[in-house]
Amino acid sequence: MKISILGTGMVGQNLALAFAAKGHDIMIGTRDPAASVTNTAPNAYGQPGFGTWYQAQSGLELGSYHQAMVFGEIIINATNGLVTLEVLKQGQADKVGSKILIDVANKLQPVAGGMPMALANDEGSLGEEIQTAFPNLRVVKSLSTMNTHIMGNPALVAGDSSVFIAGNDSDAKAVTRALLVDFGWTDIIDLGDIKGARGVEMMMAIWLRLWGVIGNTPFNFKIVR
Numbered sequence: 001m002k003i004s005i006l007g008t009g010m011v012g013q014n015l016a017l018a019f020a021a022k023g024h025d026i027m028i029g030t031r032d033p034a035a036s037v038t039n040t041a042p043n044a045y046g047q048p049g050f051g052t053w054y055q056a057q058s059g060l061e062l063g064s065y066h067q068a069m070v071f072g073e074i075i076i077n078a079t080n081g082l083v084t085l086e087v088l089k090q091g092q093a094d095k096v097g098s099k100i101l102i103d104v105a106n107k108l109q110p111v112a113g114g115m116p117m118a119l120a121n122d123e124g125s126l127g128e129e130i131q132t133a134f135p136n137l138r139v140v141k142s143l144s145t146m147n148t149h150i151m152g153n154p155a156l157v158a159g160d161s162s163v164f165i166a167g168n169d170s171d172a173k174a175v176t177r178a179l180l181v182d183f184g185w186t187d188i189i190d191l192g193d194i195k196g197a198r199g200v201e202m203m204m205a206i207w208l209r210l211w212g213v214i215g216n217t218p219f220n221f222k223i224v225r
């Protein structure tokens, strides 16, 4: 399938490689492709800039947000959740029909000098905000509750850990589920309509605290029953 990833950060990079490894055609979307490809400055975590990373890859297309919205049969939102709606406006997401958008983003309030610890949504969720602003899209919330390296490689943590999906369109969730199964996910929990994104996004509050305790060792939630 043609899959577009909106976002040039760690999540966009990891998911681009994970989907490409499964044989999908990939376009990464960014504000200014020419600027992104020459951006070699390390990010806040000391990781290579997007340009350094991208120049070492082959077969991944890069385009504007709008080019990516047009290219993909499936769109992945891997942008900073605080700017997602602006990104989708820039991408003219209202003009691309009923494409599936898998939202892996979180909307986190930055904290000066430390890791974000607060959610920017007091009520509702980013998933719902996207669905309301772009009713043409079929939004599925998923993969936002784990470290980026696990998203396309669940075997990175021991055992059968859990991933959630929430969205209004059952066909879109079935497509998302198939993509997750292809990555190796087995415990895929359907939380119902897009309002389920509220619970999923609230998991960030505990996830961030766990990250503070566990550090960068990969970990994930497992729902035991």
Ligand SMILES: NC(=O)c1ccc[n+]([C@@H]2O[C@H](COP(=O)([O-])OP(=O)(O)OC[C@H]3O[C@@H](n4cnc5c(N)ncnc54)[C@H](OP(=O)(O)O)[C@@H]3O)[C@@H](O)[C@H]2O)c1
Residues within 6 Å of the ligand: 006, 007, 008, 009, 010, 011, 012, 029, 030, 031, 032, 036, 077, 078, 079, 080, 081, 083, 086, 087, 104, 105, 106, 107, 108, 143, 144, 145, 146, 147, 148, 149
């Ligand atoms: N890191 C993780 O392990 C993890 C796990 C689960 C979920 N998430 C979520 O995944 C998402 C992506 O995280 P990330 O760390 O890879 O990237 P990020 O730094 O949160 O976001 C990077 C993207 O946001 C875009 N952006 C920033 N400001 C913008 C603006 N004013 N207008 C338009 N676009 C703007 C950037 O555009 P340019 O390309 O143009 O610079 C870039 O593509 C976030 O929502 C994060 O919370 C992260």
